[in-house]
Amino acid sequence: MDIVVKNLSKSFDGNTVFSNFSISFKSPGVTCVMGPSGCGKTTLLNILIGFIQKDSGEISDIPAKKSAVFQEDRLCESFNAVSNVRLVCKKNISNDEIRQNLGEIGLSESLDRPVSELSGGMRRRVAIVRAVLADADIIFMDEPFKGLDDTTKAGVIEYVLCKTRGKTVIIVTHSMDEARALGGDIISFPEGD
Amino acid sequence: MKNKSVIEKIIAVLFALAVWQILAMAIGESLILVTPITVVRRLCSLIFEIDFISSVAFSFVRIVSGFIIALIFGSVLAIFAGRFRAIDTLLWPFMTAIKTIPVASFIILCLIWLSSKNLSIFISFLMVLPIVYTNMLSGIRNTDKKLLEMTSLFRVGFFRKLKYVYLPQIYPYLISALSVSIGLSWKAGVAAEVIGIPSGSIGEKLYEAKIYLSSGDLFAWTVVIVLISILFEKLFLFLMRQLFGRMVKS
Numbered sequence: 001m002d003i004v005v006k007n008l009s010k011s012f013d014g015n016t017v018f019s020n021f022s023i024s025f026k027s028p029g030v031t032c033v034m035g036p037s038g039c040g041k042t043t044l045l046n047i048l049i050g051f052i053q054k055d056s057g058e059i060s061d062i063p064a065k066k067s068a069v070f071q072e073d074r075l076c077e078s079f080n081a082v083s084n085v086r087l088v089c090k091k092n093i094s095n096d097e098i099r100q101n102l103g104e105i106g107l108s109e110s111l112d113r114p115v116s117e118l119s120g121g122m123r124r125r126v127a128i129v130r131a132v133l134a135d136a137d138i139i140f141m142d143e144p145f146k147g148l149d150d151t152t153k154a155g156v157i158e159y160v161l162c163k164t165r166g167k168t169v170i171i172v173t174h175s176m177d178e179a180r181a182l183g184g185d186i187i188s189f190p191e192g193d
Numbered sequence: 194m195k196n197k198s199v200i201e202k203i204i205a206v207l208f209a210l211a212v213w214q215i216l217a218m219a220i221g222e223s224l225i226l227v228t229p230i231t232v233v234r235r236l237c238s239l240i241f242e243i244d245f246i247s248s249v250a251f252s253f254v255r256i257v258s259g260f261i262i263a264l265i266f267g268s269v270l271a272i273f274a275g276r277f278r279a280i281d282t283l284l285w286p287f288m289t290a291i292k293t294i295p296v297a298s299f300i301i302l303c304l305i306w307l308s309s310k311n312l313s314i315f316i317s318f319l320m321v322l323p324i325v326y327t328n329m330l331s332g333i334r335n336t337d338k339k340l341l342e343m344t345s346l347f348r349v350g351f352f353r354k355l356k357y358v359y360l361p362q363i364y365p366y367l368i369s370a371l372s373v374s375i376g377l378s379w380k381a382g383v384a385a386e387v388i389g390i391p392s393g394s395i396g397e398k399l400y401e402a403k404i405y406l407s408s409g410d411l412f413a414w415t416v417v418i419v420l421i422s423i424l425f426e427k428l429f430l431f432l433m434r435q436l437f438g439r440m441v442k443s
Binding site for chain 1: 339340342343344346347348349353357358361441
């Protein structure tokens with residue numbers, strides 16, 4: 001069943017971000033949310049996740065088990081990549097499986113280093129694997145491919161599509177190329193308002 | 194660079210000892226200021242006395258017990274105060290009072306309530322408690338909110354959250370609290386013993402040194418206290434770093 005946002009309103013200190021905003025997301029399926037900086041994409045994601053309270057409106061049929069790639073990586077700095085993913089995984093996912101997943105997106109050489117020592121692109125990929133392997137029915141991704149070179153990005157997109165099959169994925173991106181590569185619905189944000 | 198710093202410190206200590214020796218020789222009265230050489234001689238004879246070990250053990254067990262109880266109690270209180278602001282507010286007058294009231298006032302007051310034998314446990318506990326509590330609470334309050342949001346979204350359990358998020362954030366605050374409070378617990382604990390004079394304690398030895406005007410004994414026992422305090426601090430911090438290092442790294 002699709003996720004429906006109806007008449008959503010939100011403002012911060014008198015600045016209106018949404019006013020009676022309505023939109024729906026295919027569920028299961030991939031939806032890319034596009035739009036210029038500052039138009040409220042991240043705010044919408046945070047409202048859907050539950051980090052920000054809406055002023056008014058309705059959001060229906062949002063799965064309870066959520067996962068996310070945040071705008072910042074939000075990794076536990078002193079722990080290595082495997083431990084960061086392990087933190088959010090169910091017990092039935094083994095460390096070998098985690099290692100294999102990290103290896104699939106080119107991190108096999110950096111599995112045992114603290115994430116604080118990894119490059120921005122590597123950290124981003126750890127955050128992606130964490131979101132994908134977490135026990136969730138819906139995955140929110142806020143500019144997940146930021147900082148990845150084109151070759152790596154193509155591999156990571158393929159990995160995300162393969163691992164999230166059957167789940168609901170909402171991805172915020174600035175890049176039309178990324179949105180096309182991901183397939184699914186594309187919502188251009190000002191038009192949706 | 195580290196070697197250079199050690200050499201500089203050794204030179205500074207030798208210089209201080211030389212100044213002390215010259216001053217003591219200039220005064221020429223061992224009752225007022227004993228020479229470092231005399232102190233070393235007295236120290237060498239002191240450690241072979243029958244009751245040396247028992248006196249050190251008596252004070253060590255009590256002062257360290259007070260310190261460890263405060264560490265546990267302060268940490269638990271900080272966890273609750275971090276979770277419920279009302280607890281922090283309710284504890285504020287107590288912590289402020291403990292921090293500001295002179296330790297001598299506490300010692301004399303506590304002598305009315307407690308036996309002098311166990312006084313140093315309570316005084317050591319009392320002096321360490323607000324330091325541990327305040328530092329731990331700062332650590333908890335400064336925990337990265339975004340990481341906490343992340344763990345709540347992923348429904349991470351309490352113990353995992355403790356290991357992955359809280360402990361790495363609290364660690365520097367705790368080490369800082371321990372560095373300050375170990376020395377303080379010894380100072381306050383021995384002060385309590387000097388005033389309470391429990392039989393068989395280091396404090397009693399210091400008191401006797403004062404009564405018999407024995408500067409050599411006073412300085413020798415002071416050196417013993419300083420050495421035990423420093424050794425305990427180094428050992429305890431080493432163990433804590435090892436323990437936390439293992440817990441907050443994978």
